[in-house]
Amino acid sequence: MVFGPASQLGVSLFEETPPLERFPNSSSEDLDVIIRAVYRQVLGNAYVMESEQAVVPESQFKSGELSVREFVRALAKSAAYSSRFFETSPRYRFIELNFKHLLGRTPEGLEEMRSHSTILDTKGYEAEIDSYIDSDEYQNAYGENIVPYYRGYKTAPERTMVEFTHMFAMLRGASSSDFKGSLAGKSAVLNKYVIQEIPVPIIPPSGGSVGDGWAFQEPDRTASTSLVGGGEQGKVYRIEVTGYRTKAKVNQISKFRRSNQVYFVPFSRLSEKYQSIHRQGGIISSITPV
Template identity: 50%
Template sequence: MPFGPASRLGVERFDSDSPYENLPGDEDAKKEEVITAVYRQVMGNAYVMESERQVVAESQFKLGEISVRELIRRIAKSDLYQSRFFDACSRYRYIELAFRHLLGRAPASFQEMRLHAERLDSHGYEADIDSFLDSDEYQNNFGEYTVPYQRGWRTESCSTMQEFGWSFQLLRGNSSSSLKGDLAGISSKLGGAAYQNLPIAVVAPSSADSQGWSYRPAANLQDAATRLGAGATGKMYRVNVTGYRANNIRPISRYTKSNRVYFVPFEKLSQEFKRIHKEGGVISSITPM
């Protein structure tokens, strides 16, 4: 059974699914299930056509010549994976997806992402893939026979709440994938929050009574913020707002994007809440500065 809000946050499948494991002597039907699970995890739930499958590596796995880890290595180094997630994406989008696909978690910090960026520059793409699969973390959590799975809320806690919040930016909903159903597209999903090591609010996915899934922090957090509290004294609050729609107030709206960030002094919070709700916005988080 999913923990507390898993079903409301769009991660119920990842909370309740059991890990896939292949052991020597398993029947062919079990190996086919493992192969399917490997493609789903490594390719980020994206559709793979028959002509795109790595048939040689699959055959070697079925014959027991390579392990689950080596099958993953072949797929991650294939032209299929590289063309979808490395060549077509920004540098840090590839890195955050590689963490999700190969280690089952979000990056812990920008420093961790930067180490992979430096490795790409100095040693190349294949060496970076090896660094994930040959790491102690991979061996300790998955070994040779277990398909990586999304970690952080069922098997163990993330190292920080920041990493926990980042993980929800990279993994939302059963029908979404690393290619479709994601507002980030080929750009980094963590964006400026990663560069500044800032937490990101966890909001509910889209539903009849929620538009939270559409919230994404502005690319430039400082320039995008409306500083209503300029010159004010006392405690300030950061208010993240989503749900704005281009024509929900007047034929030509001043809101060109659905998300905005406000910095509001405590004495103006009530006034701002009323204004935001009147104009159709949905407050996704309020954080003391």
């Protein structure tokens, strides 16, 4: 089950679409639907040009020579996948995307990331792809003829809240594209959060109006944070703010140079700062005591 309203979390389409499976009596139209679904899943919803289509594996799949699992393997080893996610991305970005595309979840922790990094070092790119598709987990979840789908956002026994929140950092709604990257660009989204096993705020995907919410991106080390007032009144609170935009036009970025900022505010000035942020067009993603 989904923890919270699927529509607000950006996963309603995934919830409303049942898994696709190839059957012995699947029609030509059914196979075309499955092929499109495999492209969408494996290539992270990226646009695929005609010249990038896996023509031979498609033909073999339609003729029954390849199962869904083997078609997934062929596409994940294709130049279209390699050029998008391997050749142009840092190692841990590539690995976290492999988990997302091929197993439908995020890495469980640092050791899992390290093991796949070792496979890349010692056995190479194709062995890394095989390590997901040949795993017992893949077989148990999808078998030979189910198209892989996103599972990591669902609550389940033995799944920690950390993993649950990490999936939402990677899954920014049904219209997002992994090829274009996240707010972090081509950098790994989960790197330090996986290493330190830190949960992240669950923020609705970016929308068409100011109130729809934006994903928060941690400022880099060169970005300044602000301490508002002193801490003489006791607790200090950390406020994460996203998507500063003007109120004049939808989605127009305001005069603020950075759209993600962090403030440290004493309790006595919390209400004042809260109102100030909203007047300036910011979206508060979280308020936590320091």
